Amino acid sequence: MKLFIRNMRKIGLLTISLISFNTVMAQKTNVVSAAVEYKKYEPSLMMQKFDDAKNSLLSAKKYIDLAMQDATTKNDEKAHYYNAIINYCLAELSGMGKYDDLKLYQNDSIEGVIKNSVAIASKKSQWKIEVTDFFNGRVSQAVMIGEMMYKQKKYDMAFAGFAMAYKIKDISGIDTDKENMKVNSIISARHQVDTLKQMDSLDRAIEFISKAMEIFPKSEELAIDGVNLALSMDNLVKAEEFFNRAAEAAPTNKVLFSNMGSIFLNQADKAYESFSTMTVTSPGYQEKSNEVEELYGKAEKNLLKALEIDPNYAEAAYNLGVLYLGRGEKLKIQAGQMDFNDPDYEAVSQRAKEMYEKAIAPLEIYIQQDPNNVGVLQVLFQVHRNAGNTEKAMEYKRRADEAGGE
Incomplete structure (x- = not known):
């Protein structure tokens, strides 16, 4: 048992x-x-x-x-x-x-x-070799397509080939030449955008940039191309969308922020021209007023950002000074058209004065780099005089007279 x-x-x-x-x-x-x-x-x-x-x-x-x-x-x-x-x-x-x-x-x-x-x-080394061989084979095929299509000037297909090679390298962890695939993709994409622009297919060009940026969301070049293309179509909303992507990709690009600030300033001035013909009782008065304020605000924000990146950047300083002067002048005209008994008269007058005073700092940055600019010297004379800075005002008047006499 x-x-x-x-x-x-x-x-x-x-x-x-x-x-x-x-x-x-x-x-x-x-x-x-x-x-x-x-x-x-x-x-x-x-x-x-x-x-x-x-x-x-x-x-x-x-x-x-x-x-x-x-x-x-x-x-x-x-x-x-x-x-x-x-x-x-x-x-x-x-x-x-x-x-x-x-x-x-x-x-x-x-x-x-x-x-x-x-x-x-x-x-495990055996399977690492197998993985690398498999994906390198796919990369080679994609690159071959990209190069062949580029030579044939079929830039959309060239972009597809190089972008595929980039994506394969990304998901497989193969870093060799990965950045080159990105560069080739973006070059091909920009050629395709130029081709579509020459064909006057601007909507297709915008769509292509948007698709390309899904793969390369931080491409400064593609984003700036998108901004310029959208602006050529008077599509400020789309331009701002591309600008935001460009700003994220290149947060220290002073030229980018300065240019966008100037664009918003130009759009704000256009909106103000339309707004200035309206009265308080006009349909859409408040909406247009809000639009003007928003555009000037965006212009100021971007110009200030450019100066934050480079405190001596002359172009941004000049445009910011122009913005404040223009706003001061418009508010001064608005106050002049108001009844003295209007409860908003004092507030508008005070705001105009503040705008003139805010113009001083950026214009003084500019004049340091263009010391004989008669127009800017005269403006600085006027704003300092209006601000009660007599000594400073007379200094700029003297310099303006000397520069004008050359």
Whole structure:
């Protein structure tokens, strides 16, 4: 009896071991099956049997998903190698636009899946080499397309090729020449924008820049091209949208902020011309008043930002001085047209005076770099005199007279 029990125990242990072994083998088989199904994809794709290619990938995806869910293979480098390339190829195939049911592989979460699996697969040198070889092959194909299309002056397709190479390098963690792919992409994109402008297809050019910036959201060059293009179409809203992207990409570009400040100043002056013909009872009076204030505010903000970057930047200083002088003059005229008993008269008059005084600092920055500018010297004489700074006013008058006599 004891012998029988002992043998039963051995059989039980053997059975458990066999079950465990078979379970592990089943999960390992999922990786092998995924690999087998995946290997049918490339030949089908080369022969343009897209339905067969799709079915092979989906079958491979079914097996690799099982492997990713099992404790014995979810951290396996080989499993993650296949998980990375299978998901990449599904994203690749979905990019053809042929299969609606593959659109889910176009979202950012798939990129995250691929990046994660690349990182895990790369922990073992064998699979790191396999990962690098696979993605370098895809990069080579994309670069070849980009270069060929660029030579043919098909710049939209050239952009697509180089941008694809950049994206592949990004998700696969291959940094070699990654920045060059970005540069080539942006050069191609700007050529495409110029081509569309020559065709007078400005809306398409705007749309192309927007799409390109989805891939390169911090491209200062593309954003500035967008600003200029939108302004040429009198689309200030779109111009500001591109400007905000450019400002984010280049927060220390004083020229960018100065130019945008000048643009807002010009738009504010135009809006004021329309506003000045209105009365308080005119339809849309308050809305136009708010628009004027908002535009002048944006102009001031951007010019001040340019001077924050470079306190001696002459162009921004001059335009900021002009803004304050113009505002002071307009408020002075407004006050002159008001009844002395108007409750707002004193406030408007005081605001005009403040604007004149605010013009002094930026204009003095400017005059340091253009010391013989008669017009600016005369303005400084007038604003200092109005502010009660007699000594300073007379100094600028003398300098204006001397500069004017040259």
